[in-house]
């Protein structure tokens with residue numbers, strides 16, 4: 175019994191434990207049991223839901239696997255786990271994955287995925303909100319006006335990336351790229367020798383895209399160290415977005431975020447987003463945020479993820495596209511033959527002189543139809559290197575049908591998250607054939623033209639840009655940046671350094687893609703990927719320009 179004679183609480187506790195140890199042992203055993211039951215819990219799964227795949231370690235096995243394998247978890251579950259222990263469910267169109275006492279659905283069937291992306295009762299918006307506030311490190315007060323603005327923001331984004339707005343962005347980004355490559359072959363830069371092709375493309379695409387987004391007052395132009403900051407921030411996406419001790423695990427990302435936010439805060443506070451050459455997408459988003467009561471000082475803090483999505487997927491795709499085309503002489507030669515007739519040559523007055531100079535103009539809008547081989551290479555790059563996981567939350571119990579010969583139908587329960595991994599469907603042998611893991615530059619030539627079941631399957635199994643209401647609004651801009659840069663390089667330049675011969679660097683292997691990221695990066699971060707870019711014979715004096723109409 176406790177007394178007030180100066181005895182400490184610990185003494186009292188110890189006396190009590192000594193006098194009745196069984197009471198404390200029972201309490202300890204009960205707590206351990208409760209903990210174990212929760213730990214090993216399997217969520218309830220209705221027989222109509224996708225089949226449950228139990229982990230080897232009860233409760234937490236899938237969580238450990240997901241953290242260890244990152245986005246490789248998805249193919250692992252479908253191919254390895256299912257083929258060994260779970261072969262009763264032959265087709266594995268979909269599955270339920272328990273994560274402690276929660277669960278998520280994984281979809282593998284391309285038809286189910288298309289149905290899920292079309293479904294109105296599956297939503298992307300909850301993720302936007304849960305994730306963004308952490309990602310941006312915003313307080314509850316600062317974030318309070320944002321949730322209501324989300325539908326308007328999404329609408330603004332989609333209507334701002336079409337027709338004349340898209341053409342304006344294409345032309346600005348590509349003419350920035352043109353200025354950079356036009357300098358090659360000049361007296362001061364006879365050849366562009368880069369030590370790391372990955373970093374060269376990263377800088378080029380980041381600057382070109384931010385110029386197209388922000389106009390001539392682009393903060394990334396005036397402060398080039400923001401380019402590295404954007405990539406350092408992106409590197410911490412998972413830890414920042416989930417708030418998993420980012421200051422410990424990704425301190426550089428936290429610091430980079432602060433610098434990016436400060437720079438964009440200044441830009442928006444001065445209302446530079448209202449300038450005449452600012453992209454419609456950035457103008458419209460800022461207008462929506464302000465109309466919903468987001469103070470001017472916070473608009474810039476909020477806009478970093480928009481800059482991030484506009485760049486961090488396009489750039490790595492550009493790198494692999496470039497590496498795959500320039501490293502294979504036969505691919506390069508075929509692309510060159512196809513592109514040559516599409517380059518318009520003309521004479522234009524040279525600046526600072528009475529002479530004329532040759533101009534080579536690429537109208538980016540014709541490449542989609544008239545450069546099918548290069549388009550096929552681009553699409554094949556996106557198929558192989560895109561590991562996007564399309565996510566939706568089930569907002570109301572929903573039946574989803576596969577539309578296969580058995581009309582397999584699953585029940586998806588309200589509140590559960592659905593994951594649709596591109597790195598599974600983009601490599602399904604039943605859609606892509608036995609060489610699904612290989613880069614086949616001709617794979618998309620004439621694809622879809624015959625309307626066969628195989629074509630329909632491949633179309634449904636192509637999800638690099640997601641689908642439904644949230645289909646990536648930037649896909650045509652990404653296409654233009656990729657195709658434009660490649661077209662000029664292929665026709666007007668020699669790129670040496672990558673390939674299979676002596677002294678050449680092979681196309682690097684792709685590193686494992688981390689959770690929260692979509693496109694593979696090269697192993698080793700591009701170190702050792704030296705390339706040298708010079709003018710091709712006959713194209714030495716040409717000035718490259720781009721149009722988009």
Ligand code: HEM
Pocket residue numbers: 291298328331483484485487488489491560562564565637638639640641642643644645646647648649651652692
């Ligand atoms: C190769 C380059 C790109 C890839 C692979 C890519 C991929 C994706 C994917 C997979 C999604 C999710 C779609 C869904 O959930 O259904 C998405 C959404 C989005 N992307 Fe892209 N993207 C690229 C380039 C761009 C560019 C250049 C921009 C803008 C300039 C952009 C802006 C967006 C936005 C704003 C969303 C969210 C749309 C919404 O919630 O409705 N993306 N993108």
